[in-house]
Amino acid sequence: MMVLFWIGASLAALGGFFFVTSGVGMYRFPDFFTRIHAAGIADSLGALLVIVGLSLVALVPPEGQAFELSQILVAVKLNIILFFLWVSGTTATHALAKSAWLANVQPWKKGEEPR
Amino acid sequence: MTEDLILRVVTKVLTPFIMLFAFYTQFHGDYGPGGGFQAGVILAAAFVLNALTFGLPQVRKALPDRIMIIGTGLGVLLYAGTGMVSLFRGGNLLEYGVLDHHSPVHGQHLGILLVELGVGITVTSVMWVIISTFMERAVEDAEGGEG
DSSP: OOOHHHHHHHHHHHHHHHHHHHHHHHHSSSSSHHHHHHHHHHIIOOOOOHHHHHHHHHSSSOOTSSSTHHHHHHHHHHHHHHEEEHHHHHHHHHHHHHHHHTTOOOOOTTOOOOO | OOHHHHHHHHHHHHHHHHHHOOOOHHHHHHTTTTOOHHHHHHHHHHHHHHHHHHOOHHHHHHHOOHHHHHHHHHHHHHHHHHHHHHHHHHHHHHHTGGSSSSOOOHHHHHHHHHHHHHHHHHHHHHHHHHHHHHHHHHHHHHTTOOO
């Protein structure tokens, strides 16, 4: 069962990598729209990988014991959290982008100074 | 208030779950993380989300200001009343053990439940009254009132 643990742990670590890239992108990207694109990576792909990884780790039985049904409950709760993160995070990004567009924020074009 | 379809649908879908989570936080607060203050803030956040999406008058139909202002005092009354009842039953102020004459443990359960409920009612009402007053002001300013 150690295989399951290590698959879950590496998925969670990969998710952590996407959180770091998202943070770097927030600093380095040139304007508002590209920055919320970077922030959206953490909300969707980062959260997906971390939570799927953690629910795999939650399914690993304790040392020297049999698998218990209550471990499935933990995994299901984690995936409910993932569902709400996806719905609310993507909606927040959409609301930000749309209100910036309606407020006449001009997207950055190649060759311009970063804002 | 917004005409955006995505925001309206997502608000409608998420509102019952936010409220359910507020009540979970309220009543599970005796045994785990949570409690009246956090639950009150989450419940008020559900109302504020609806006010932002569907407009303040729509939410005021469900929560008249009269009732919410009574709520701000009612919670404090419940908190202080629990303390006074334990005083009259021969204990110290807010000594929950004396609230039940069979066992102190039952009294403590009852006492913490009532006190946290009082905190929850007050926090929900105060958050909503403060924020709806601010939002009302913003609407008046946008309509060109004497802001």
